[in-house]
Amino acid sequence: MSITLTESAANHVLKFMEGRGTGLGIRLGVRTSGCSGMAYVLEFADESEADDVIFEDHGVKVLVDPKSMLYLDGTELDFTREGLNEGFKFNNPNVKDACGCGESFNV
Amino acid sequence: MALLQLSEPGQTAAPHQRRLAAGIDLGTTNSLVATVRSGNAETLPDPEGRHLLPSVVRYTEAGIIVGDEAKARAIDDPLNTILSVKRMVGRGLEDIKSLGGRLPYSYKQEQTTVPRIHTVAGDVSAVEVSAEILKALAIRAEETLEGDLEGVVITVPAHFDDAQRQATKDAARVAGLKVMRLLNEPTAAAVAYGLDSGSSGVHAIYDLGGGTFDISILRLNRGVFEVLSTGGNSALGGDDLDRVVAEWIMRQAGISDDAGHSLLRQLMHDACAAKEALTRTAVTELDVDLGNGARWQGLLTREQFNELVDPLIRKTLAPCRRALRDANLSREEIEDVVMVGGSTRVPRVRDLVGEFFQTPPLVEIDPDRVVAVGAAIQADILVGNKSDEEILLLDVNPLSLGIETMGGLVEKIIPRNTPIPVARAQEFTTFKDGQTAMAVHVLQGERELVTDNRSLARFELREIPPMVAGAARIQVTFAVDADGLLSVEAMEQSSGARASIEVKPSYGLTDGEIETMLRESFEHAREDVEVRRLREVQVEARRVIEALGAALSEDGDRLLDAAERKQVESALAELEAIAEDRDHHVIRKGMESLEKVCEFYVERRMNASVSQAMSGHKVDEFE
16 A cells, blocks of 8 residues: 655645644545545645554655545556646556546546 | 646545635735745736736727726837826825826816726726726736635825725725735735744845835734834835936946937836846946947946945935934844845845845845735635634734814824724714714824814714803714724714714825824924914804803893893903914913803802702702
8 A cells, every 4th residue: 555746746835834833744635525435635644544544755744534545546646737726646557447537436 | 537636634624615815916016916835925927927017008990908908008108008097096086187297197177086097998997997906916826826805905105095905905895805914014025024923023125126215114913013113215116226327337338318218218228127137247348329320339337236226225224224213223123134126136225225124124025025925824724724822913003093173183083003804983972061972083193283283074063952152972983894984873862863974085196295294293293282272262262252151141131130241241352352362371361261250140140040950849848
């Protein structure tokens, strides 16, 4: 089981956390909603839950609840620029198809 | 796939439910748009990587161009290229003309009070021009964020009055944007530095832009920023620093004052480049193309530069001193000084300002972007991307709001520095018997007399049931919404007759007048009180004359013989003669002596009305 961050993603997370001033790490997750089944959760984490699976990559603590872990195993979190926009991207090997917008997906 | 941003814990939005918001700094020279992504507020660049959008709009037959491309044509197409439209927003034609020769446009005076600028693409108002700038920024934000903006926060100078705020809001509406709030620029800068996270404190915001200087003293009190005082100079900025450097080059290079326009423009450009270079290095090389193949080369050191610009920078300290005095504060009481505006990059500015306020100024956030960043943070909170615990930043009403009462006096209903939104009501009554209408004159300002304040609106409450003077109860309600915009309602309590107005501002103040309004109220405090006392006595005397006249025509013949009536009438005439006297003692004495003369008449009237009330009744009914 693993979740990894690209160097670019880790650098941005560290920068954002520094700007925020507080926080344990980031929380990755999935929840059911959206047009194509599942949607990603990407948040700052201030505290960990008892069941959380915790990874550390490039100096960033990543917290994932065990249920989400089933859908996220092997995911690499990247930070990229597309046109004027920039942000995080889940490279998730479990995904079979995503909706056109990419905000939700199926496994 | 769509790119995701880090949310606050528990605040991840459902897909397609992301709440996008932006902060907009709508500036005189340049404008910016900023947003919060992954908890980080930043300004957004255009595809060429430029963050600043010049606030320039060019109208052509083929369409409307905004920004750098418009600015590039400002010289060869001056009539259709609108610069510095912010100076015109919410102003009447007379005000704009008084801004001087800087604005070359041809205006059309319509029946309305809003002046329109004539261009090849038709006549446009300042609101429409501003809307084009807002539209360009909104498009940039929406393309960047890949979604529609749910709302925006737009910043305005602290000294903007209701008319200018309303016009800014109108521009946003024309641009199809929902304004969640207008935020004072100094407040936005303070928010960008997180000064609102403290519990209290006094801060100075020093804003030296391209062409204007503003100083604001803010006090944070339980999460609310109050604007304690503002000051500035609307004709002093970075351009003036460039000018003194350009003049120095002319002296060094032996260029005469009547040099051609293009050479002078080139010199201003070189001077600006030298100024910017000297923020990084101690000495810079100048290489000026004098035309006809000749060049002038020379060195400018930071020391020389400092000497050149010192008098200009020191000119900004006088308004700082005045702002402190208006706020009743000493320099030591200022906790932080926030630097805003590109010209605060000049090290000498930072040094002198730090020396003046005796604290190193805050410079970590890009001074060109700090206002937009603060607006973006505020927009992010207002649109609901933060948890509920975040305190919502409030603003305050910058100038008192009130209505005109008899004698040309102002009754303040919402005092200045009241946190907004707010609604306050006050009861008024009629002055004359049988009065069926009342004019409500809405005013803004700190002075006691109507003529010294700014007139915002007038309306009439009609259908007041006829009653004796003083019997009607008319409730006047002032409500200021979160953007500082005013609505006024008047209602007669017994009949329910009502009338209201959204402030349709009557444009009429020049820049300088707005800036000095507050100061004048302090300077004239004493004489204002004197004037108020006098006017109140004058009104009282007129009321007495009115009432006595009414009484005489009602029962004077019945209750008084000819000699008595003459006595009362001559006393009345005496008071009438002095009712407008400049000395309130004289009027008061006149009223007292009239009262004495009329004592017997008042007594008789009282007896008459009592016996009238008792007639037809038996005495024991009253026991």
